Amino acid sequence: MQQTPIRLRGLTKRFGSLTAVDNVDLDVPAGAIMGFLGPNGAGKTTTMRLLIGALRPTSGTAQVLGADLAADVTSRRRVGYLPGDLRVDPKLTGMQLFAWYGKLRGGLDTRRVVDLIERLDLDPDRPFGTLSKGNRQKVGIIQALQHDPDVLILDEPTTGLDPLAQREFLTLLREAAARGTAVLFSSHVLPEVERIADTVAIIRAGQIVTRSTIDELLDRARRRLELRFAEPIAAGVFDGVPGVVDVQIDDHTATLTVEGAVGPALHAATSHALLVRINPAGDDLEDLFVSLYGTPTPTQER
Amino acid sequence: MLSVWIHMLRRRTTAAIWWAVSLAALGALLAVAYPTVRGNSELDKTFADLPPSVAALLGLSDGNLLTSPAGYLDSQFYANILPLTLLIFAVGAAAWTIAGDEAGGTLELLTTNPISRTRIAVARYGALLTLLTVLAVVCWAAVAALAPSTGLTAGLGIVRLAAATLACALLALVFATIAYAVGAATGSKPAATAVAAGLAVAGYVAEGLSHQVTALRAVRYANPWHWLLDADPLRNGLTWQSTVLPVAVSAILVIVGLAVFRRRDLR
Structure with a gap:
């Protein structure tokens, strides 16, 4: 073998x-x-x-x-x-x-x-x-x-x-x-x-x-997405959308934290207002650590 | 093995050429200037009053007159300038072979190839020997080509010049091998250079002082400078002291350095 x-x-x-x-x-x-x-x-x-x-x-x-x-x-x-x-x-x-x-x-x-x-x-x-x-x-x-x-x-x-x-x-x-x-x-x-x-x-x-x-x-990882809309959006747009665990809305921009697939969140975004741009927000790996362990990375020097 | 050897030669060639040109020029100048010294007996009187330690560093001990061919060649070249110059060149090259290349970060990738660390290190030592040999031969050839025409080889012959050059190269080899072994064992180029240069300077001074300071007499047998200067190969030809001893010590240092290098972490 x-x-x-x-x-x-x-x-x-x-x-x-x-x-x-x-x-x-x-x-x-x-x-x-x-x-x-x-x-x-x-x-x-x-x-x-x-x-x-x-x-x-x-x-x-x-x-x-x-x-x-x-x-x-x-x-x-x-x-x-x-x-x-x-x-x-x-x-x-x-x-x-x-x-x-x-x-x-x-x-x-x-x-x-x-x-x-x-x-x-x-x-x-x-x-x-x-x-x-x-x-x-x-x-x-x-x-x-x-x-x-x-x-x-x-x-x-x-x-x-x-x-x-x-x-x-x-x-x-x-x-x-x-x-x-x-x-x-x-x-x-x-x-x-x-x-x-x-x-x-x-x-x-x-x-x-x-x-x-x-x-x-x-499936386990969380992602952060920054969505920019053509007009100010109302609070509550992302309430109850599967996978969305956190929403912050600031005028034209919504920052979502999504667990697993981002499809439902994007569907909600496109059906409610004019979506202009999608940016990934933050450090993926840091987010992954937070979602997996609940704490950011300890830094270690060698 | 051959390619590692060639690689190091290529990498050090430009520097080696400049060293060779300078040393050859110095050797030629030495030969050409001899007639102006030969007839000047005042010089001998001046140098006769030197303290023994200074006279020894100038290669003028044991009634070796400055105006004689052997006295002139020793005091101006073979007892100081030539061994020191070869030593500086060789220590620099030796500190690069492992430690310098390691600090530069280029050694690690080479060691992931199907070639053992020992073979890399041995090939690099071979390249160091090659460079030192070329330098010594160039130096000997420059003096030997011009010396007979100015009477510098009277009573000596160009074979003695070769003996003196070889002994100087072997002294340089001992200190270069110290740099090589320290670099192989530690991976630190500063440590390799400092240890070798420090020992070379200390040895040179100690050998001069040992003519007056009896306490230093006991340790002079461990001093490579003593092996060279005491043997005076220009006047006496090659002896075991100026040849076998440096070669044996270098061989031991190589073996010890390699034994550590094989096992340790790269930096």
Whole structure:
């Protein structure tokens, strides 16, 4: 039987008195995309650095393809990693980096690299140091995907990408998952995870607090919507509308807190007055925490 | 392994070329200027009255006259300028190999490739050796090309010049390896540079003072500067003290540094 490509058991990492990762169990099966959600400083990056072997666990295990990547050099051939804070020798061009890493991983797949460069629209001949943030991120993504790895570990991969590149990147992830790659990617924004992940793990102060499918999570999650109307609206418009748990009306604007599906609330909005604009309001992830735990996120520095 | 080695060479080449050009120019100047010193016996009288510790730092101990080829070369180059210059270059390059690259954030991504930390570190040490060797050879060639025409190699020959250059490079290697090992073990470039530079300066001063301060005599055998200056390879050729000792100490430092680097967290 094939082992689970990403498998964490009791994974714990302490830095002095701070427990950055606390007894984490996590499985990402082949072909699955797992979103790894949590506020900054919750332990996402530390967990991923433990997975790729940059850090050694205080206790517990972080197995990738059945191996400890810190010790098993050959298994790294089948792993793609994108660090959250991507830094590359500023003098190397994208193409030089892909060629170098391709060689280290057992041969450069030129066709795959050229395909990725075209799809993400990167100029591969410019030195890394001269690239914009978004283009640097593309270099990082390509080096992680260029060898079609069986496991992808991506730390905030869409940072700095324009919407077009973001969409193409998500397509690339879906293609990888369809080929059987296990994908773990971290994010601190919910919508991005919604669009791509099958399952979600939420980490908070080093501990996994939720593991569920996206649908289950969204059923429980609360959203805030800001609705702007062409004319002032009366109080009571949203009374009794399913899912609406809170309403604040201020002249032309209504701010709703909705649990689960937003359809009924929108239906009520469009049938009562001239609706001009809908804005999501507030930080989705913060709202999610409030709805799941009733308290905002504790901040933790590392 | 080769590609990590080449990568580091590429990254350090521009700096190394400037160092090589400067050292070669200095070596050439040294050779060309010798005729003006050779006939000036007043200089010998002036330097004869120096305290022994200063004379030792100038490479003029044991009746080594400034106007003689060996005295001139030692006092102007092989006992101070050359080892110090090679040392500064090599410590800088060594502090980058692991700690500097780690602080720059570029090492972590490299280590996620199918190449062990040990191999990366060894390849980088190899690149450091290569750069130091190139620098030493350039330096030797510059002096050796011009020295015979001004009588500087009388009684020495260019092979002795090679011996002196090699011994200087090995001294630089010891301190560079200290920087390398501290950087490998801690990931801190400031610590790597500070420890190596501090020990190099302390050793240089201690070796000079040990000619007068008896308390320092006992520790001089642990001092790489003593291994070089006491052996005086320009006059005596290569001895185990100026070759085997620095190589052995460097090898031990590499092994200890790597043992820690393999296991520790990256920063």
